[in-house]
Amino acid sequence: MSRRGRIGAKMGSELVRSAALAGAIALTVTAYPSRGNAQSLLAADGLGLLSEPLDARSRALGGAGIGLSGSYLTERDPAASAGLLLSTATMTFQTGASSIEGGETAGHTRFPNIGVSYPYGGNVFAVRVASFLDQEWEAVSEQTLDIGGRSVNSVDRFRSTGGIARVTVGWSRQIVQSLSAGVTFGTYAGTTRRTFSRSLDPETVGSGVEAFTSGLRLQASGIVVGAGLGWDPIPLVHVAGAFTWSDDLKLSPSEGTAGREGVYRMPLELRGGGTVTLTSGLALHLGVTYADWSDTGADLAVGTTRDSAWSYGGGLEWSGGTLLGRTVPIRIGARHRDLPFDSNGDRATERSLSGGLGFDLVETETLPLARLEFGVERGSRKAGPLTEDYWRTTASVRVAAG
Amino acid sequence: MRPPVWFLATIAVAVGSGCADAVPTSSDGGRIPVDAETIEVRLPFSSFARDYQILSGFQSPAEVPTLTIAHEWAGELESRPVIRFGSLPDVVNVIPPGSTTGAQPDSMFQPVSGKVILRLDTLGLGEQRFELEADAILTPWHSETVSWELAADTLGGRLPWPEPGGGPVRPVDSATWFPIVADSVVFDIDSLTVTEWADADLPDRGLRVRTTTPGSRLSVRRLDLRVMVRSEINPDTLIQISANPGRATFIYTPTPLVSDTVLMVGGAPAARALFRIELPETVDPGPEACARVSCPVSLSADRLLFASLALRTFPTLSPGFAPVDSVAVQVRPVLAPPRLPRSPLSAPIQVAGPPLPPEWFSTEPQTPYEIGMTNYFRSLIQPDTTRGPGPSSTLAILADPEPSGLDVISFFGPGSEAAPELRLILTVTDGVSIP
Numbered sequence: 001m002s003r004r005g006r007i008g009a010k011m012g013s014e015l016v017r018s019a020a021l022a023g024a025i026a027l028t029v030t031a032y033p034s035r036g037n038a039q040s041l042l043a044a045d046g047l048g049l050l051s052e053p054l055d056a057r058s059r060a061l062g063g064a065g066i067g068l069s070g071s072y073l074t075e076r077d078p079a080a081s082a083g084l085l086l087s088t089a090t091m092t093f094q095t096g097a098s099s100i101e102g103g104e105t106a107g108h109t110r111f112p113n114i115g116v117s118y119p120y121g122g123n124v125f126a127v128r129v130a131s132f133l134d135q136e137w138e139a140v141s142e143q144t145l146d147i148g149g150r151s152v153n154s155v156d157r158f159r160s161t162g163g164i165a166r167v168t169v170g171w172s173r174q175i176v177q178s179l180s181a182g183v184t185f186g187t188y189a190g191t192t193r194r195t196f197s198r199s200l201d202p203e204t205v206g207s208g209v210e211a212f213t214s215g216l217r218l219q220a221s222g223i224v225v226g227a228g229l230g231w232d233p234i235p236l237v238h239v240a241g242a243f244t245w246s247d248d249l250k251l252s253p254s255e256g257t258a259g260r261e262g263v264y265r266m267p268l269e270l271r272g273g274g275t276v277t278l279t280s281g282l283a284l285h286l287g288v289t290y291a292d293w294s295d296t297g298a299d300l301a302v303g304t305t306r307d308s309a310w311s312y313g314g315g316l317e318w319s320g321g322t323l324l325g326r327t328v329p330i331r332i333g334a335r336h337r338d339l340p341f342d343s344n345g346d347r348a349t350e351r352s353l354s355g356g357l358g359f360d361l362v363e364t365e366t367l368p369l370a371r372l373e374f375g376v377e378r379g380s381r382k383a384g385p386l387t388e389d390y391w392r393t394t395a396s397v398r399v400a401a402g
Numbered sequence: 403m404r405p406p407v408w409f410l411a412t413i414a415v416a417v418g419s420g421c422a423d424a425v426p427t428s429s430d431g432g433r434i435p436v437d438a439e440t441i442e443v444r445l446p447f448s449s450f451a452r453d454y455q456i457l458s459g460f461q462s463p464a465e466v467p468t469l470t471i472a473h474e475w476a477g478e479l480e481s482r483p484v485i486r487f488g489s490l491p492d493v494v495n496v497i498p499p500g501s502t503t504g505a506q507p508d509s510m511f512q513p514v515s516g517k518v519i520l521r522l523d524t525l526g527l528g529e530q531r532f533e534l535e536a537d538a539i540l541t542p543w544h545s546e547t548v549s550w551e552l553a554a555d556t557l558g559g560r561l562p563w564p565e566p567g568g569g570p571v572r573p574v575d576s577a578t579w580f581p582i583v584a585d586s587v588v589f590d591i592d593s594l595t596v597t598e599w600a601d602a603d604l605p606d607r608g609l610r611v612r613t614t615t616p617g618s619r620l621s622v623r624r625l626d627l628r629v630m631v632r633s634e635i636n637p638d639t640l641i642q643i644s645a646n647p648g649r650a651t652f653i654y655t656p657t658p659l660v661s662d663t664v665l666m667v668g669g670a671p672a673a674r675a676l677f678r679i680e681l682p683e684t685v686d687p688g689p690e691a692c693a694r695v696s697c698p699v700s701l702s703a704d705r706l707l708f709a710s711l712a713l714r715t716f717p718t719l720s721p722g723f724a725p726v727d728s729v730a731v732q733v734r735p736v737l738a739p740p741r742l743p744r745s746p747l748s749a750p751i752q753v754a755g756p757p758l759p760p761e762w763f764s765t766e767p768q769t770p771y772e773i774g775m776t777n778y779f780r781s782l783i784q785p786d787t788t789r790g791p792g793p794s795s796t797l798a799i800l801a802d803p804e805p806s807g808l809d810v811i812s813f814f815g816p817g818s819e820a821a822p823e824l825r826l827i828l829t830v831t832d833g834v835s836i837p
Contacts, residue, residue, distance in 0.1 A: 041426045044433050047837050098426060106426035141431025147827060148442030158434040159425065194834045196436040200707060205827060207755055208774030209708040212829035214436070218836065251836055262836035301835055302435055344432075 040381055040388055041100050042348050043137040046303045046341025047249070047264060047296070048163065048192075052076070052311075053113040053130030055092045056396040060356025060375030062313030062333025064287030066228070067240040067273025069317075072398070073115040075130035075168060076271060077240055078182030079230035081117050082172040084124050086367065086400040088117045096377075096392035108136060113396070126170040128184070133164040135192045145200075153201040162192040164220040164249070178233070182242075184226040188249055192218045217254040218262070223247035228271075239274035265295035267309075267340075281320035285333070288312040293340040306347055309338040315354070329358040331375070343383035352379025352392075371398045438831040440707070441691040441699070445682075445824040447816045453796075454677040454816050456660055457743045461805045463670040464546055464651035468523070469622035470808055471534070472654070472722070473613045479722025481619075481654035481808065484568055486545055486608045487627045488646030490600045496633040496641065510634035511641070513600065516591035517628045518575075518609060523621040527581035533614045534579055536589035537571030538598070542605035545649035568610045568653055596629050600645065619726065621807075625650060658810050659719040665815035665822065667731060669723060670805035675815075676736065679782060679795045685826065695830045703784035708827035710772040711799075714820040715762040716812040724764050725809035728757035732802040733773055735794035747798055751778040763811050768820060771813070773799075779826075 043049040053075050058065040065076030071083030073090045081088075091114050097107035112131035117124050141156040168186025175181055195215040202209045228242025246266035253259040273287030289311040297305030315333025322328060332355045339348035356375030360368040373396040381388040447454075472481035490513070495505035518536055541563060544554035553568075554561040564570055575589040591599075599607050613620065627645040658669055665675045684698035691697075699705075711733070718724040734747040752773045762769045778793060785792025801811070814820035 041428050043426065044428065100426060100428075106424045108424070136425050138425045138427040139431065139433040140427055140429055141434055142429075143431065145440055147440055148444070148825075150442075152440075154440070156431060156434055156436075156438065158436060161425070196434070196438070196831070196834050198438055198440065198707070198829055200440070200827070205708050206710050206772050206774045206825075208710070208752070208776045209827070210706075210776050210780070212438070212440075212705070212707050214704065214831055214834050216834040216836070258833060259836060300837060302837065 040098055040134070040390070041137055041386065042339060042341070042343055042381060042383060042388070043134050044139065044160070045343045045348070045383075046300055046305060048133035048135035048341075050340060051110070051112060051131040051134040051163065053092075053132070053166075054394070055090070055113050056356055056373035056375040056394040057331065057358060058287075058375075059377055059392070059394045060331035060333055060354050060373070061285045061315035061317060062287075062335035062352070062354050063285050063315065064271050064273050064289045064311060064313065066242055066271045066287055067230075067238060067275055068285060069238050069275045069277075069283060073117050073126060073128065074113055075115075075128045075166060075184060075226070077230070077242055077273075078170050078184045078226050078228040079172050079180045079240060079242070080182070080228075081124045081126050081170065082174045082180035082182060082230065084117050084400070085119055086369070087119065088115075088398060088400040090115050090396060090398040092394060092396040094392065094394045096390055098388045098390040100386075100388050110134075122173060124172045126172070128166075128168050128170060128186075130166045130168070131163065132166050132188070132190075135160045135163050147200075147205070150204060152204045155199045157197045157199075159195050160192060161195075162190060164188055164190040164192070166224050168224060168226070170226075178231060180230040182228050182230075184224070186224045188220040188222040188224060188246075190220045191254070192220070192251065194218070216259045218251040218259075219254050220249065220251055222249040222266070236277040237274065239272070241270075241272045243271070244269040262299075262301070264299040267291040267293050267296060275317075281318055283317045283319070284314065285317060286312075286314035291340065296340070304342045304345060305340050306338060306342065309340045311335070311337040313337075323359070326360050326363075327358075331356045331358070335379075339381070339383070343386055346384025346386070348381060348383035350379060350381045352377045354378075356394075367400065368398075369400050372396070373398075436831055436834055438829050439691075439694045440827060440829045441687045441695060443685045443687045443691075443699070443826040443828060444712070445685065445826065447821045447823065450679060450681055450824045451677040451816070451822075452680050454675070456666060456673055456675055458660070458669070458671060458673040459743065460672040460674055460800070461670060462546055462651070463653070463805070464649060466652075466670050466805050466807050468807060469625070469650055469652045470619065470654065471611055471613050471622065471652075472619040474616040475619040476721035476724065478656060478720065479619065479654060479808070480550070480567065481652050482568055482610055482612045483622060483625075483650060483652045484539060484543065484545075484548060484608055484610050485625060485650040486648045487599050488648040489602045490629060490631070490645055491643055494631060494633065494641050494643060496636045496639055498635050499638070506635060508633045508635050511631040512634070513593050513596040514630045514632050514640060515593055516596035516599075516630065518589040518591060519626045519628065520587045520589075520611065520622050521585055521624040522579065522581070522587065523623055524581040524585050527620075529580075529582050530618075531615070532579045532581075532618055532620065533576065534587055535576045535612050535614065536574045536591075537568075537610045537612070538574050538595050539568060539608035539610050540570055540572060540606055541568075543568075543608065545651055548651060548653055550653045550655040567655070571610055574609070591627075596627075599627065600629070654808065656720065656722070658723045661719060661815070663815045663818040664716055664719060665713070665799070665813040666719070666810055667799050668725075668729060668801035668804075668806065669810045670808060672801055672805045673810065675799040676742065677797060678739070679797060681779075681783065685828075687828075699828060699830060701783060701826075701828070703780040705828045705830060706776065706780055706783065706826065707829055708774070708825070709776045709779035710774045710825045712823045712825045713771045713773070713813040715758070715767055715769045715771060716814050716818075717767045718763050718810050718812050720810070721764075723808055723810040725758075725760035725811055727807075727809065728759055729806065729809050729811050730757040730802040731773070731799060731811070733775060733797055733799050735778075736796040736798050737794055739794065739796040742796075748794065750802070751775050751793070751797075758811060760809075768814075772825065
């Protein structure tokens with residue numbers, strides 16, 4: 001084997017070990033303290049809880065997933081992948097737990113952002129799977145029914161499981177040194193199961209009483225198109241803007257289940273963000289999104305929406321720290337988000353404080369080959385009398401190879 | 403390149419601990435986007451059942467685990483066990499006089515005397531005394547078909563007893579039994595009778611037991627014949643041996659009364675109630691329920707939460723056959739209705755409940771009793787074709803076990819004031835809607 005070959009093999013081996021280490025750390029850190037993905041009872045309203053496909057870095061910086069420095073692979077910023085010179089795979093793993101006031105703590109696990117990119121001839125092609133709507137929730141009601149003149153205890157249970165994601169293919173390219181562009185095209189995907197059951201007390205009804213169950217399984221579909229630009233007007237400033245346009249979201253009953261199709265108009269979503277390098281190693285990041293959900297609200301069978309839903313936040317990233325010879329960026333951030341679907345007629349909002357770290361596990365002089373990002377959020381959601389506090393941990397692993 | 407073991411282990415631990423699922427749950431019933439109404443419907447027997455009939459003659463008293471002795475029980479019941487003992491062992495082992503080599507088989511032994519030991523159920527008998535008689539049967543009889551009137555009732559012909567009730571007989575012994583003193587009665591048997599009973603070629607051999615105490619009803623749990631035999635190779639030696647198990651049954655009179663308006667099961671031979679289910683496509687739950695749901699209500703399997711046959715107990719028509727102990731019933735589909743009464747039955751379909759206490763059929767009539775059959779009716783309405791054909795729509799109600807004894811249990815039947823009903827509980831919704 002030539003010397004170049006030995007160096008390449010050694011580098012590949014180090015990359016595998018580092019990727020494994022990154023994955024293990026990410027899984028351990030996110031899995032240990034909490035159970036679940038900051039699920040919310042607000043998922044019961046409208047089409048569900050908007051589940052943004054943010055990676056750990058965006059979460060830590062309180063951002064909107066757009067306008068961060070460097071190159072990365074998210075559905076929120078189609079142009080940001082233009083600088084990925086090596087084939088890259090990224091995955092975000094997220095867990096969390098929500099404490100509902102007067103209720104239980106609930107949690108779940110998600111993979112909100114998964115992507116693969118491949119550069120070719122100055123172009124970068126990517127496939128992404130991004131979370132969109134979380135529809136995991138349950139309501140239980142205990143009551144006494146009058147059945148044939150007898151008082152019978154019963155338990156009604158409604159459970160919604162599943163969610164909706166966006167699967168897209170994308171293209172991006174650096175137009176000039178300071179300007180890049182990207183587009184995405186894809187579809188909604190995912191399945192939601194809605195099940196109602198009523199159980200009667202056998203002590204009062206009689207032995208052999210069975211539960212009543214009725215269910216509906218809905219398959220999501222609909223076209224999604226996005227585009228974005230990234231621009232460095234001066235060397236210390238990076239800004240980006242993007243939009244996502246969507247055809248109607250269709251929820252169609254799966255084969256074998258009865259029910260009618262739901263068709264919902266989706267809003268045009270606008271996003272903007274940017275990063276300013278304040279000092280050597282210190283950067284300020286800001287991001288904002290906007291969408292008008294009024295048309296969607298008109299299509300809902302039950303519930304209302306707010307017209308304008310804003311999301312904004314920002315944070316600081318300090319890259320001066322090192323650990324074991326590696327750069328370890330430290331991040332803090334804060335964020336506000338308007339949730340589009342009202343809860344029993346009350347406007348719903350979400351606020352959070354966040355922080356996080358990054359590790360470049362393998363890097364060349366100019367390129368990180370294996371990177372681990374970690375973010376943790378402490379936030380709350382409010383909608384009228386409903387209050388939820390949540391912890392959410394997010395880990396992203398990015399591995400590149402050429 | 404293989405991933406390191408520790409990496410895989412970490413993934414396993416992380417997934418196991420981190421992926422625990424807990425859906426956020428609200429106790430606010432207002433969040434449930436389904437409007438469901440649960441109603442009860444009671445269908446009269448005539449609207450869901452066809453071809454009702456009571457069939458008797460299933461099994462025989464010979465299959466009842468206990469024997470009944472009765473005299474003027476409830477003023478009417480006479481019951482007498484008749485027993486045919488098995489043969490004696492072919493050989494006994496005896497040590498010859500002066501032998502030092504051990505026992506030798508002796509097939510020429512001679513019965514000298516015997517004892518019949520009856521073990522009786524003492525439960526609830528108190529300080530009463532009972533006069534019991536043991537008699538030798540003198541007429542050939544058939545243990546499977548014997549009855550009060552007939553010694554045999556086979557395809558070869560019907561042979562009546564010269565005297566109904568197993569007579570004539572030759573008295574063997576009598577005894578007075580005090581339940582508070584002992585649980586057994588012993589009859590002494592002479593050598594001639596023992597020799598007759600031990601001869602398998604004699605069709606008229608057998609023991610008949612009766613009581614002469616009016617108003618008595620006794621249950622024989624166990625019955626043994628023990629014989630003292632004299633050895634031929636050592637005439638000074640008497641040996642006690644037991645007869646091999648034989649056939650035991652009982653004969654009784656009168657036959658339980660039947661009525662078209664009484665649903666009766668049990669007895670020995672046993673009676674079964676049979677009918678065919680023919681459910682309507684829609685049901686009318688009545689004005690109160692119709693104020694909440696759209697009527698008539700379509701009857702579908704997914705709406706059905708509960709289905710039961712609602713019965714009310716009826717005093718047993720023949721008091722002598724009123725239950726003296728708890729009796730269970732079961733409902734089983736008839737697999738081949740055209741072959742009734744010889745059709746096999748399928749497995750019980752109801753959820754096993756507690757047995758019915760005897761007072762329900764004497765001092766506490768009209769007690770409601772329900773037999774839950776939800777899954778059966780769900781399958782009947784919407785058969786699971788992946789598991790083969792649906793269940794038979796013809797049902798048999800019978801005692802469990804069958805036969806369990808002379809006890810006959812009765813319910814108000816079709817056409818009576820408290821005829822059976824089908825109680826259905828249905829939940830009606832417009833289904834789960836889209837968001």
